[in-house]
Amino acid sequence: MSALLVQLLTGLSGASSLFLVAAGLTVIFGVTRVVNFSHGSLTMLGAYIGWSVLTRLPRGPEWFILGIVLTALIAAALGALLETLLLRRIYRAPELLQLLFTFGIVLVVQDATLWLWGPNDLPLPRAPWLRSFVSIAGERVPLYDLILIAIGPLVLAALWLLFTRTRWGTLVRAATEDRDMVAALGVDQKRLFTTVFALGAGLAGMGGALALPDASANLQIDLNIITDAFVVVVVGGLGSLPGAFLASLLIGVLQSFGIVLLPQATLVLVFVIMAAVLVIRPNGLLGRAQSTARGEAHAFALVRPAAPVLRRLGLAALLLAACAPLIAGPFLLSVLTEMLIALLFAASLHFMMGPGGMASFGHAAWFGIGAYAAAFAVKGLALGMGAGLLLAPLIAGLAAALFGWFVVRLSGVYLAMLTLAFAQIVWAALFQAVEITGGDNGILGVWPPPWAADRRVFYWLTLLLCIASALLLRRILYAPFGYALRATRDSERRAEAIGLHAVHIRLAAFTLAGAAAGLAGGLSAFSKGSVFPNFISISRSVDGLLMVLLGGVQSIAGPIVGAIAYTGLFDLLLLATDQWRAVLGLAIITLVLAFPHGIAGSIHRLWLRGREA
Amino acid sequence: MTILSVAGLRKSFGGVQAVTDVSFTVAPGEMLALIGPNGAGKSTCFNMLNGQIRPDAGTIHLGPLDITGLPPRRVARQGVGRTFQITATFASMTVRENVQLAFLAHHRRIWHLLRPLAAQYRAEADTLLDRLDMLPQADRAAGILAYGDLKRLELAVALAGQPRLLLMDEPTAGMAPAERVALMRLARDLATTTGLAILFTEHDMDVVFGTADRILVLNRGALIAAGDAAAIRANHAVRAVYLGSGTTTGGH
Numbered sequence: 001m002s003a004l005l006v007q008l009l010t011g012l013s014g015a016s017s018l019f020l021v022a023a024g025l026t027v028i029f030g031v032t033r034v035v036n037f038s039h040g041s042l043t044m045l046g047a048y049i050g051w052s053v054l055t056r057l058p059r060g061p062e063w064f065i066l067g068i069v070l071t072a073l074i075a076a077a078l079g080a081l082l083e084t085l086l087l088r089r090i091y092r093a094p095e096l097l098q099l100l101f102t103f104g105i106v107l108v109v110q111d112a113t114l115w116l117w118g119p120n121d122l123p124l125p126r127a128p129w130l131r132s133f134v135s136i137a138g139e140r141v142p143l144y145d146l147i148l149i150a151i152g153p154l155v156l157a158a159l160w161l162l163f164t165r166t167r168w169g170t171l172v173r174a175a176t177e178d179r180d181m182v183a184a185l186g187v188d189q190k191r192l193f194t195t196v197f198a199l200g201a202g203l204a205g206m207g208g209a210l211a212l213p214d215a216s217a218n219l220q221i222d223l224n225i226i227t228d229a230f231v232v233v234v235v236g237g238l239g240s241l242p243g244a245f246l247a248s249l250l251i252g253v254l255q256s257f258g259i260v261l262l263p264q265a266t267l268v269l270v271f272v273i274m275a276a277v278l279v280i281r282p283n284g285l286l287g288r289a290q291s292t293a294r295g296e297a298h299a300f301a302l303v304r305p306a307a308p309v310l311r312r313l314g315l316a317a318l319l320l321a322a323c324a325p326l327i328a329g330p331f332l333l334s335v336l337t338e339m340l341i342a343l344l345f346a347a348s349l350h351f352m353m354g355p356g357g358m359a360s361f362g363h364a365a366w367f368g369i370g371a372y373a374a375a376f377a378v379k380g381l382a383l384g385m386g387a388g389l390l391l392a393p394l395i396a397g398l399a400a401a402l403f404g405w406f407v408v409r410l411s412g413v414y415l416a417m418l419t420l421a422f423a424q425i426v427w428a429a430l431f432q433a434v435e436i437t438g439g440d441n442g443i444l445g446v447w448p449p450p451w452a453a454d455r456r457v458f459y460w461l462t463l464l465l466c467i468a469s470a471l472l473l474r475r476i477l478y479a480p481f482g483y484a485l486r487a488t489r490d491s492e493r494r495a496e497a498i499g500l501h502a503v504h505i506r507l508a509a510f511t512l513a514g515a516a517a518g519l520a521g522g523l524s525a526f527s528k529g530s531v532f533p534n535f536i537s538i539s540r541s542v543d544g545l546l547m548v549l550l551g552g553v554q555s556i557a558g559p560i561v562g563a564i565a566y567t568g569l570f571d572l573l574l575l576a577t578d579q580w581r582a583v584l585g586l587a588i589i590t591l592v593l594a595f596p597h598g599i600a601g602s603i604h605r606l607w608l609r610g611r612e613a
Numbered sequence: 614m615t616i617l618s619v620a621g622l623r624k625s626f627g628g629v630q631a632v633t634d635v636s637f638t639v640a641p642g643e644m645l646a647l648i649g650p651n652g653a654g655k656s657t658c659f660n661m662l663n664g665q666i667r668p669d670a671g672t673i674h675l676g677p678l679d680i681t682g683l684p685p686r687r688v689a690r691q692g693v694g695r696t697f698q699i700t701a702t703f704a705s706m707t708v709r710e711n712v713q714l715a716f717l718a719h720h721r722r723i724w725h726l727l728r729p730l731a732a733q734y735r736a737e738a739d740t741l742l743d744r745l746d747m748l749p750q751a752d753r754a755a756g757i758l759a760y761g762d763l764k765r766l767e768l769a770v771a772l773a774g775q776p777r778l779l780l781m782d783e784p785t786a787g788m789a790p791a792e793r794v795a796l797m798r799l800a801r802d803l804a805t806t807t808g809l810a811i812l813f814t815e816h817d818m819d820v821v822f823g824t825a826d827r828i829l830v831l832n833r834g835a836l837i838a839a840g841d842a843a844a845i846r847a848n849h850a851v852r853a854v855y856l857g858s859g860t861t862t863g864g865h
Contacts, residue, residue: 302754303705476726483714483730484723487703494701494767497663498718498774499689505723554705 002139007256009136013145013214015252016152020207021225022232022244023159024200030176030239031196034087035095035413037102040226041109042082042201046075046208047217048113051122054212059127072206079201083194086589091193093596095412096359100549101592103542106222107585114219115579123216130213144213151210155203156245163241172196176239223538227420231270234417235277237287246285268428271421275406278418282410303355303486305478306557314557321463325456333455335571337462337527341520343563344466346547348516350559351473353548355482356509357489358408361416362423363517363544365403368536370396370518371525372430375443380436385448389465389522396518397511399426404510408503420538427536442532446525462523469516474556476512485509550591551599561599615676616641616778616810617662622671624657631657633834635671639778641808644801646821648814649831650854655814656698658831659782662812663695664688675778694776698783698814700763704756708747708766711755712738715773738773745769745799760787765796772803779803781813785820793817797824822846830854 025039050071057063082105090101133140163169171192175182183189208221232251236243251270258269277285306314324336349363370392377388403422410418430437437443452458476482487495488502495502525531534540543566551562569587573580595602617639624632632654639645647655660666662673664685673681675691689695703711716734717723742748745765750758755766764784771779784800785793797820803809815821821828822842830838830851838848845851 302707302756475729478729478731479727480714480717480723480725480730480733483703483706483710484718486705487714490703490705491701493665493685493697494703494770496685497689497695497697497701498715498770499686500718500723501686508724 002137005137006139006141007260008253009141009145009149011253011256012152012249013148013252014256015248016148016155017207017211018225018228018232018252019152019245019248020155020203020210022229022236022248023155023241024203024207025229026233026236026239026241026244027159027172027203028197028200029233031172031179032087032091032193033095033179034091034098034102036087036200037099037226038082038105038109039102039200039204039229040222040224041106042075042079042204043208043225043229044113044217044219044221045078045109046071046205047212047215047221048117048122048208049074049205050209050212051124051217052117054124054209061127061129064127064130068206068209071209072202075205075208076198076202078205080194080198082201083197087197088190088193089593090596093592094553096353096545096549096553097592097596100546100588103546104585104588104592106226107581107588109585110219110222111579111582111585117217119219121216121218124212126213148210152245152248156241159241168192168195227424227538228270230417231274231421233284234414235274235284237284238413240284240286240288243284243286268425271424271428274421275418275425278410278414278421279406282414284414303477303554303556310557318467322460325459330455333459334527335567337455337459338524339564339567340459340462340466341524341527342543342547342567343560344469344520344523345517345544346551346559346563346566347470347473348513348520349544350548350551350553350556351477351516352506352509352513353545354553354556354558355477355486355489356506356513357411358419358506358510359412359416359545360513360541361420361538361545362426362541363419363513364536364538364540365419365423365426366396366400366514366517367521367524367540367544368430368531368533369399369426370521371531371535372437372443372521373518374522374525375446375531376436378446379443385452385526388446388526389519392522392525393515393519396521397515400514400518401507401511404507404514408506408510420541423536423538423541427533430536431533437533440533442530444530446531447529448526452526458527462527465519465523469519470560473512473516477556481505481508546588550588552595552602558599565599614640617812618674619662620672620674622658622661622673623669624654624661624666625669630834632661632668632831635831635834635836637829637836637839639810639812641777641810642804644804644811644813644824644826646813646815646825646828647831648818648821648828652833653831654834655831656782657834659695659780659812659814662688663693663780689774692775692777694771694774694779696764696767696771696779696781696784698786700760700767702755702763702766702770704754706755707752708755708758708769709735709738709742709751711766712741712769712773715770719774741769741773746795761789761792764788768796768800777808777810779809779811781811783815784813785815785817793820794823800824 021039021043025036028034028036028039050067053070054064054067057067086105090098130144132143134143134146163173171182171187175192232244232247235251236247251273254269254273262269321336325333328336345367349360352358352360373395374388374392377383377391378385407415407418407422431439447453448458452461484500484505487500488505492502521535547562547566548559549562550565551558551560569584573583577583591599615638620636622632622635635658647658649655657666661668664683664687667682672679675693678691680688680691703714706714710730713730713734716737717730739748739751742751745768747762747765747769750762755763758766764787768784785796788796800811801824804811825842827839827841828845829836830845832854837850837854838845
């Protein structure tokens with residue numbers, strides 16, 4: 001019984017700092033409608049700044065409080081700076097480009113933090129009072145846990161007072177309800193947004209600093225906390241503070257019990273909870289339906305086949321690619337092979353994301369399943385590469401159809417989060433099914449048969465399969481099915497009114513995209529000779545998103561241009577500099593500011609300028 | 614003979630009775646107008662007819678078929694076309710592609726993965742667009758059309774499904790007076806020549822009294838009058854609703 005109590009208290013204390021971070025995220029989203037990836041970076045900065053402040057102060061409790069408050073203020077100031085310098089410029093950009101933009105900030109902050117504080121984890125030397133215990137029901141409970149447990153409801157109450165009892169809070173709530181109306185009433189939007197952002201950043205920084213005594217300041221905080229905070233915000237309902245509180249309690253407690261009861265499944269648990277909540281309550285526990293449904297409020301650009309000049313350019317590039325093995329060395333050839341695989345991966349993501357309007361944050365799942373299917377066919381079933389490359393898209397497509405059944409009923413950020421959840425589930429499953437997948441060690445020795453062992457032959461095979469599949473996807477987009485898919489994105493109401501079954505159409509598109517990504521994964525397995533759980537990592541999913549968004553969602557050639565630009569940029573950066581994250585991040589930020597419609601999209605627009613749309 | 618028969622339709626939202634016990638029928642070739650002040654329940658009625666809202670009680674029959682509670686796509690497949698008060702078209706497609714896709718959906722050909730859409734039902738789409746004076750705009754993006762043109766495109770998309778019953782929610786809102794007359798004349802033509810039944814809501818009383826065969830008047834969710842233009846004009850209850858009168862409030 002008392003062991004349960006201790007576990008419960010641990011869970012509740014973990015929930016508090018998670019709530020602070022998630023509260024900041026949800027308030028910022030409510031008012032600015034920006035899904036802020038860099039919120040995790042603010043938390044990480046909070047931890048590092050907190051470390052620097054607290055290690056310089058005397059170790060008494062009163063100084064600890066002062067240090068935390070100081071950290072929150074510094075984080076708030078940084079947030080205000082970030083908003084006025086950068087985010088303010090992208091409020092009118094499409095949701096996904098905003099996400100890309102804030103991811104660029106994440107990369108820059110990572111390198112800046114590394115440069116300022118160094119690569120080592122920085123644990124906070126714990127003062128005696130921080131190490132003391134309180135006896136509850138015969139069990140020793142850390143005092144600091146109890147303090148954290150109290151902080152969550154206190155902050156919720158403070159925020160509630162702030163939002164209901166002050167004029168500023170009323171404006172924030174009004175802006176969350178109807179931003180345009182508030183603007184029409186003559187409220188200074190800029191100041192409102194900046195102050196809201198500062199508040200959110202301050203909460204994030206405070207959350208980061210408060211977690212210090214139990215952990216350390218490290219460079220993984222940003223992505224770890226942002227995933228958890230996203231889950232909390234989505235489970236609670238976007239923009240809902242009480243929802244975020246409830247969800248963080250739920251997740252904090254379940255996590256702490258999960259560690260005891262199902263140690264292998266803790267990785268999956270959070271995401272299973274989220275998937276379950278979203279399937280039952282698509283807008284989260286306390287969330288309301290978002291006012292703008294899928295796409296209906298956006299004006300989508302007309303899709304036309306590329307102009308003849310651009311087609312000839314593409315053909316020339318293809319010919320050049322076909323001749324590459326005759327001149328390129330083995331290193332360049334393997335880079336080119338990776339580029340082709342990335343191209344198919346990006347094209348498959350674009351298929352569901354652009355015309356389908358379903359932005360996936362977990363597209364790596366299908367890539368990884370394909371890779372594992374191929375590897376297992378060869379190593380586990382002793383089949384040939386042909387069978388492996390056939391099974392890869394087949395199994396990935398099947399898995400996508402299965403998960404897609406849940407996913408395609410949602411839209412927007414919720415859909416993105418559910419795909420992320422499924423990717424994490426797949427990752428954890430592969431990670432833990434050691435007998436079949438080798439767990440962390442992966443499956444090694446997945447080499448092509450002798451006839452394709454020559455890198456040049458394998459390159460040609462990859463070229464053939466990737467280009468053919470990408471062209472097939474393109475062909476489907478110009479066929480009735482592709483138009484029907486686009487129809488469900490443009491206006492679901494109208495699509496249903498002419499007799500289209502939107503859910504079935506989206507599910508089919510989801511399955512096709514999964515199968516194509518699976519083929520890319522299968523090819524990747526043979527190209528690398530091995531598969532690892534990191535084939536399904538969040539960063540691979542983000543890579544895919546970056547490629548599509550860089551290229552331009554609205555343009556069918558976009559993912560191809562994006563994949564080439566991104567892999568090229570990435571490999572060059574890896575060769576040229578240690579600070580590749582900062583350079584890549586700055587490149588992304590600059591690109592989004594310069595080409596709000598993606599590279600290919602912006603070229604297309606320039607091309608169309610002067611010609612009537 | 615009737616194409617649509619509605620009996621005892623009810624819907625409430627929370628405690629508000631949006632539609633109370635509404636019954637009526639529509640015959641082939643008939644143009645029936647549904648009018649009433651704001652909040653009378655016209656749109657709720659419409660949304661129940663095409664399946665967007667499930668009624669609390671009552672039945673909706675299309676010919677002999679019970680379509681009560683079917684989802685919009687199933688209702689559409691039974692031959693009910695619909696235009697919306699706030700137009701809904703496919704903005705990323707050209708005007709012609711919008712209509713082509715509607716034809717393909719009607720003929721259940723949207724699952725084709727390879728044959729490009731460009732050549733399919735092109736002639737049929739052009740014929741239909743020509744009839745609505747939209748052919749010159751066939752290659753323009755639907756997303757950049759003027760509002761009146763969008764309304765006509767919506768009508769073309771609805772007609773491509775070869776409906777037996779057409780539901781038009783505020784079909785002439787946002788149009789210039791001359792356009793209104795032309796559009797309603799076209800609708801009249803369609804009804805007379807093809808036997809298409811048209812049920813429409815409209816705020817412009819000239820349009821209503823000029824084109825409808827019969828008029829239904831809704832007020833606060835209930836049907837208060839039904840009849841031809843002359844009968845409705847003479848109806849006291851209708852006058853009270855539209856013009857206001859001391860007698861209905863008990864008058865002091």
